[in-house]
Amino acid sequence: MTFSGDSGTLGALADLGEADEAEARTPRQRGKRFGRRRRREIGLAYLLILPSLLIFGIFVFYPFFRNFYLGFYKTPPFPGLPTRYVGFDQYSNVLTSQDFVDSLKTTVGFALLTVPAGIILGLLLAVLANQQLRGVGIYRTIFSSTIATSVAVAAVIFGTLFNPVVGLLPWIGIDPKPPILDNPNLALFGVAIITIWQTLGITFILMSSGLQSIPDELHEAAQIDGAGPVRRFWRITLPLLSPTIFFAVVVGSIFAFQTFGQIDILTQGGPIKRTNVLTYFIYKTLRQDSNDGKAAVLAIALFAITFVLTLIQMRVLEKRVHYGR
Amino acid sequence: MARVVFEHVTKRFGDVVAVRDLSLEAFDREFLVLLGPSGCGKSTALRMIAGLEDPSEGSIRIGDRVVDEVEPKDRNVAMVFQSYALYPHMSVRKNIEFPLRTRKVGKEEREKLASEAAHTLGLETLLDRKPAQLSGGQRQRVALARAIVRRPDAFLMDEPLSNLDAKLRVQTRAELVELQRRLEATVIYVTHDQVEAMTMGDRIAIMSDGVLQQIGPPQSVYEKPGNLFVARFIGTPAMNTVTGPVVPEGEGLAVAIASSRVPLPAPYAKAVGDAGLTGVVIGVRPEHLTLASEGLLPATVSVVESLGHERHVICRLEDGQMVIVRQQSSEPAPGEGSMVRLATDLHHLHLFDVHTEQRIEPA
Numbered sequence: 001m002t003f004s005g006d007s008g009t010l011g012a013l014a015d016l017g018e019a020d021e022a023e024a025r026t027p028r029q030r031g032k033r034f035g036r037r038r039r040r041e042i043g044l045a046y047l048l049i050l051p052s053l054l055i056f057g058i059f060v061f062y063p064f065f066r067n068f069y070l071g072f073y074k075t076p077p078f079p080g081l082p083t084r085y086v087g088f089d090q091y092s093n094v095l096t097s098q099d100f101v102d103s104l105k106t107t108v109g110f111a112l113l114t115v116p117a118g119i120i121l122g123l124l125l126a127v128l129a130n131q132q133l134r135g136v137g138i139y140r141t142i143f144s145s146t147i148a149t150s151v152a153v154a155a156v157i158f159g160t161l162f163n164p165v166v167g168l169l170p171w172i173g174i175d176p177k178p179p180i181l182d183n184p185n186l187a188l189f190g191v192a193i194i195t196i197w198q199t200l201g202i203t204f205i206l207m208s209s210g211l212q213s214i215p216d217e218l219h220e221a222a223q224i225d226g227a228g229p230v231r232r233f234w235r236i237t238l239p240l241l242s243p244t245i246f247f248a249v250v251v252g253s254i255f256a257f258q259t260f261g262q263i264d265i266l267t268q269g270g271p272i273k274r275t276n277v278l279t280y281f282i283y284k285t286l287r288q289d290s291n292d293g294k295a296a297v298l299a300i301a302l303f304a305i306t307f308v309l310t311l312i313q314m315r316v317l318e319k320r321v322h323y324g325r
Numbered sequence: 326m327a328r329v330v331f332e333h334v335t336k337r338f339g340d341v342v343a344v345r346d347l348s349l350e351a352f353d354r355e356f357l358v359l360l361g362p363s364g365c366g367k368s369t370a371l372r373m374i375a376g377l378e379d380p381s382e383g384s385i386r387i388g389d390r391v392v393d394e395v396e397p398k399d400r401n402v403a404m405v406f407q408s409y410a411l412y413p414h415m416s417v418r419k420n421i422e423f424p425l426r427t428r429k430v431g432k433e434e435r436e437k438l439a440s441e442a443a444h445t446l447g448l449e450t451l452l453d454r455k456p457a458q459l460s461g462g463q464r465q466r467v468a469l470a471r472a473i474v475r476r477p478d479a480f481l482m483d484e485p486l487s488n489l490d491a492k493l494r495v496q497t498r499a500e501l502v503e504l505q506r507r508l509e510a511t512v513i514y515v516t517h518d519q520v521e522a523m524t525m526g527d528r529i530a531i532m533s534d535g536v537l538q539q540i541g542p543p544q545s546v547y548e549k550p551g552n553l554f555v556a557r558f559i560g561t562p563a564m565n566t567v568t569g570p571v572v573p574e575g576e577g578l579a580v581a582i583a584s585s586r587v588p589l590p591a592p593y594a595k596a597v598g599d600a601g602l603t604g605v606v607i608g609v610r611p612e613h614l615t616l617a618s619e620g621l622l623p624a625t626v627s628v629v630e631s632l633g634h635e636r637h638v639i640c641r642l643e644d645g646q647m648v649i650v651r652q653q654s655s656e657p658a659p660g661e662g663s664m665v666r667l668a669t670d671l672h673h674l675h676l677f678d679v680h681t682e683q684r685i686e687p688a
């Protein structure tokens with residue numbers, strides 16, 4: 001029996017019962033029949049993805065293109081005046097402005113402070129908690145607990161800890177002046193620490209699941225083959241964990257570029273714009289300056305930067321990832 | 326190569342005793358098979374040799390060295406895992422070289438040894454592939470190459486053939502034995518497959534519930550199983566075992582099976598009488614039973630299974646106990662549901678104490 005049409009396996013299977021009947025038809029007739037069946041299947045497929053397409057359309061695609069369009073119009077300095085079409089001029093003006101460049105530098109700095117440190121810490125804790133020890137479950141719970149903490153809660157906790165009067169630092173005898181979050185040189189570090197702490201739970205869980213997916217037998221084989229704990233970590237654990245680490249880097253970078261809550265609660269972009277990351281910059285432009293057009297350009301720029309960064313990471317890092325099986 | 330000795334080794338996991346008071350020696354250059362059903366403690370025993378588990382009691386020697394305090398990496402044993410445990414991110418060459426790298430063998434020497442090992446196992450053309458690009462049989466050979474490359478004192482193999490398909494398993498079985506002979510290696514091989522054990526082992530050690538049941542050359546274990554567990558575990562189809570009370574029969578003794586009497590040969594009768602046993606288990610291998618009109622035991626044929634070259638006739642005795650008769654396919658086949666009589670040469674009988682389940686030797 002031959003199938004001349006390019007029907008899917010399901011179609012072919014469903015047709016087995018009618019095989020004898022089909023055998024009697026000319027190839028052309030058969031082709032027509034399968035063509036119709038295939039069209040029906042395609043129709044059904046579109047029908048099935050329609051709900052999600054609708055939701056994405058309304059909440060993602062439309063706002064995105066609308067945003068892009070908004071970027072072509074300059075918002076007037078006073079409310080009530082009409083917007084003015086300026087085309088790509090607004091894009092070039094905003095994207096070459098010192099404010100934007102500074103904000104981008106801050107954002108990149110913030111990502112560099114939070115992503116590698118977060119992953120290294122998460123991995124370290126995961127390796128420690130991956131031991132078969134009595135009571136290790138308690139540590140696993142503690143280490144992953146920050147996943148249940150919202151950004152706002154984390155910001156308030158650390159805001160209090162950093163507080164120059166009632167905080168942890170004066171209590172242990174350190175009294176930084178000006179206080180960390182008011183210090184232009186330290187504020188970004190302060191916010192970075194909060195972010196690392198807040199994302200540690202998810203990084204820990206991610207790394208733990210990555211570690212647990214490495215079969216024990218590989219560690220045992222390496223042990224018998226003469227590898228000590230350090231060599232096993234570098235030669236076996238780390239390469240086999242590389243897909244997880246890669247995922248954590250990509251997702252962590254995207255999150256870092258979208259950080260907002262802790263900045264809004266603790267520093268409002270200050271002092272002297274030293275924590276003015278892109279998302280906060282967009283927010284301030286929109287809410288305080290009421291400059292819709294500029295905010296739209298910044299939002300598109302943030303999207304483009306995140307997108308390109310992810311592409312680069314995929315190109316560069318993926319070469320070093322061992323997917324194993 | 327070296328011998329491996331267990332001295333009164335017990336291993337507990339919490340309240341569970343995985344291995345109980347195991348004393349056993351694998352001789353230098355011997356192929357010793359640890360055989361038993363899953364959960365019998367055979368893998369735990371193997372892992373204790375490797376140092377992956379520590380004995381709760383007793384001690385283990387490799388060669389003349391007590392290794393209880395020795396790290397796995399310093400025990401100089403090699404292990405082949407059921408899953409092969411190849412490093413998926415390394416090429417075949419890197420996998421084979423790994424044990425040499427960890428021992429800081431120089432590059433030239435390393436390459437030479439790895440090539441030799443690859444040659445021994447016919448892997449020369451696969452050296453640059455990753456394990457994921459290999460078939461099950463090839464992966465298994467890489468695991469073996471990685472094991473032999475550093476000339477260990479002993480090879481530990483944990484069901485290395487069980488992931489291969491049936492045909493490849495038969496072929497690899499023979500190749501493994503050949504390799505062991507060529508390398509003059511001490512091999513301790515764990516399996517639950519009694520055919521592997523029978524065909525490969527110089528001796529087999531049968532374990533059940535963490536306890537060593539019997540150790541000996543395959544043929545002698547087959548011919549003289551030390552207890553009921555071994556009798557039922559070794560042999561396919563398994564040995565028929567029928568339980569019955571001991572009754573007087575003329576001047577001797579017999580075992581009552583439903584309405585029939587199986588007379589015990591005099592030496593057995595004496596042993597049973599001397600021990601004062603009231604009940605015994607009779608064991609007869611399926612190939613030692615025949616369907617004959619003058620047979621002692623009446624039975625009903627319930628199923629006839631044909632394997633091509635032979636036939637298994639599954640019968641029920643009057644009291645419902647099941648018995649399997651192995652026939653050559655040239656013999657006439659009985660009809661299902663027909664009444665037959667089972668006969669055996671009495672010197673093929675095995676006798677076990679119904680309570681201790683130990684073998685009863687003729688007096």
